[in-house]
Amino acid sequence: MSLEVFLNAIQTEIANTKYGESPVELYEPIEYLMSLGGKKMRPLLAVMATNIFSDNWQKAVKPALGVEVFHNFTLMHDDIMDAAPLRRGKPTVHEKWNENIAILSGDVMLVCAYELMTAVDDKIFKHVIRRFNRTAAEVCEGQQWDMNFATRNDVTEDEYINMIRLKTSVLLGFSLELGGLIAEAGDEATQLLYDFGTNIGIGFQLKDDILDVYGDPEKFGKQVGGDIIENKKTWLLLKALELSAGKKEEAELQFWINAKEFDKEEKVKAVRAIYDSLNIKHLAENKMNTYFNQGLEDLVKLNAPSDKKxxxxxxTKQLIERES
Amino acid sequence: MSLEVFLNAIQTEIANTKYGESPVELYEPIEYLMSLGGKKMRPLLAVMATNIFSDNWQKAVKPALGVEVFHNFTLMHDDIMDAAPLRRGKPTVHEKWNENIAILSGDVMLVCAYELMTAVDDKIFKHVIRRFNRTAAEVCEGQQWDMNFATRNDVTEDEYINMIRLKTSVLLGFSLELGGLIAEAGDEATQLLYDFGTNIGIGFQLKDDILDVYGDPEKFGKQVGGDIIENKKTWLLLKALELSAGKKEEAELQFWINAKEFDKEEKVKAVRAIYDSLNIKHLAENKMNTYFNQGLEDLVKLNAPSDKKxxxxxxTKQLIERES
Known part of the structure; x- marks a missing residue:
């Protein structure tokens, strides 16, 4: 079974899902956000995990969509908190409608995610909901750590990795775990699927950090250097702060971090040059590969036919090599 | 069993519940809001409903708390949307912390409500979650209608009753339904419990509207006349607009509604006088009593020993006679 077959099934399910009728202010933003595209990585992972252990991968599609709806709920609320004007190149919900609608429509969206989860068999339902609850709380915890880091100057590499584990990777892990639970793959396999997901999730976020600085502007789809302009505490910046200590790069990096008025292109170019002299890109790619390789090792341990995996x-290869 | 015994069990459960550890910004607001008091009406209704059909009412306490946590989640987010500075006489979460924390802490709170629901037996769990999902979506729909009504001039009485049914009363209905489901009371009894809850819920909200205008300032706990000052479209205002049409009161009511600068006390006094001349208080009490009586009739139909009911x-009598 190819990726496209799974993706088509997910897209069809999205097209056929009604979240609610009225008032329209509550449900139109959900359909809007769900229609903006994206990789559909989370439902894909869930369905692919089910397919490893069951011929009936179709029964994973609806709960898998629940994970995608949850993910988009977090985007709707995160975009308010980050005052983000654009999401996937289109106006965010709070910009297109207003903040109150983005809060309330997001709330309903979270409820819709739980409703889609009811599509799993009764016998696994409570376990699925408990794991979904834990994961959902962790994603919120990750977002709060991320906001806390913005005003802190002592964030460590470990704290950063833990933040992206919570904010991004546990949901990828849960997607795969969900697929395993639906296929009744057993505890060991389900744990390996979860571990695979959290490892590639951290790799995925590190790739994001790298692309934001070193992406090809033609292919990246977002403004390259956005994280640098905002002094976003990415792995690259934290590592550069660590490695520049006591070196000539230290003062220059602090100058750009503290600059109130600056030419954006100039700052991006200058900070990228500092990163280059500290070999940050290479180190970040090493770190990223460590997590992707760990994930691939989890897959090797997974007791299932190779062609199914x-x-x-x-x-995973697409995620490692992606340019946007 | 008296009300106090149930209330004590609920208060003890609240005191013993940990919602999460860190980051503290996420979990302190939950404990803060849950500690501010309130009538605990929803968990009380759930536990009392279980007690009618089962000696083990204690097993309803944890899921009943789930409904209370859900209710407080809606308060946390509604207070942002309404820009409310105070809740139960204390600063709202977005005032005490900030808006982002109130959004995200509220999100986690909704997840915590679902987690508390997992305390019900496996065999009813999926049905409980489906009903909880439907109810939660309706509560959000009610809040959106309420916001929409603020900018509309053609809200009908039926629309208003439907709005308060969604925003307030379906959750009271669900609380009782949940209690019935936990006690395995059967479909007919569970439906009657739900109907009782939605009827007294509408009565409860109409009482709120009446108290806001006619409450005793010494006992009410909030500013009497708040709804009048804000032109809030309560049942009383909608009925006054309807009954004043073509009469001398029409122009005076419109004058006060359209007044940009006014003395608050003077406006409250003047609008209350218009209400009096249109007999609004009496009509509102009649309407309220219709719903409370309908609820009490549902209880009569409920096949259970009188002392249990x-x-x-x-x-219900306390709700009818309450002064705050």
Whole structure:
């Protein structure tokens, strides 16, 4: 089974899902955000995990969509908190409608995610909800740590990795775990699927950090250097702060971090040059590869036919090599 | 069993519940809001409903708390949307912390409500979650209608009753339904419990509207006349607009509604005088009593010993006669 078959099934489910009728202010933003595209990585992972252990991967599609709806709920609320004007190149919900609608429509969206989860069999339902609850709380915890880091100057590399684990990777892990639970893959396999997901999730976020600085502007889809302009505490900046200590780069990096008025292009160019002299790109790629490789090792340990695991390996390679 | 015994069990459960550890910004607001008091009406209704059909009412306490946590989640987010500075006489979460924390802490709170629901037996769990999902979506729909009504001039009485049914009363209905489901009371009894709850819920909100205009300032706990000052479209204002049409009161009511600068006390006094001349208080009390009586009739139909139903009758009487 190829990635495209799974993706088509997910897209069809999205097209056929009604979240509610009225008032329209509550439900239109949900359909809007769900229609903006994105990789659909989370539902894909869930469905692919089910397919490893069951021929009936179709029964994972609806709960998998629940994870995607949850993910988009977090985007709707995060975009308010970050005052983000754009999401996937289009106006965010709080910009297109208003902040109150983005809060309330997001709330309903979270409820819709729980409703989609009811599509799993009764016998696994409570376990699925408990794991979903834990994961959902962790994602919120990650977002709060991320906001806390913005005003702190002593964030460590470990704290950063833990933040992206919570904010991003546990949901990828849960997607795969959900797929395993639906296929009744057993505890060991389900744990390996979860571990695979959290490892590639951290790799995925580190790739994001790298692309934001070193992406090809033609292919990246967002403004390259956005994180540098905002002094966003990415792995690259934290590592540069650590490695520049006591070196000539230290003062220059602090100058750009503290600059109130600056030419954006100039700052991006200057900070990128500091990163280059400290070998940050290479170090970040090493770190990223460590997590992706750990994930691929989890897959090797997974007791299942190679051809069944192939789509997950293929997707992981796409994530490593992606340019946007 | 008296009301106090149930209330004590609920208060003890609240005192013993940990919602999460860190980051503290996420979990302190939950404990803060849950500690501010309130009538605990929803968990009380759930536990009392279980007690009618089961000696083990204690097993309803944890899921009943889930409804209370959900209710407080809606308060946390509604207070942002309404820009409310105070809740139960204390600073709202977005005032005491900030808006982002109130959004995200509220999100986690909704997840905590779902987690508390997992305390019900496996065999009813999926049904409980489906009903909880439907109810939660309706509560959000009610809040959106309420916000929409603020900028509309053509709100009908039926629309208003439907709005308060969604925003307030379906959650009271669900609380009782939940209690019935936990006690395995059967479909007919569970439906009657739900109907009782939605009827007294509408009565409860109409009482709120009446108290806001006619409450005793010494006992009410909030500013009497707040709704009048804000032109809030309560049942009383909608009925006054309807009944004043073509009469001398029409122009005076419109004058006060359209007044940009006014003395608050003077406006409250003047609008209350218009209400009096249109007999609005009496009409509102009639309407309110219709719903409370309908609820009490539902209870009569409920096939259970009178002494078991007594606490619900007692609570209903307290709600009818309450002064705050």
């Amino acid at each position: 192939q789509p997950l390996i293929e997707l | 007594q606490p619900l009758i007692e609570l």
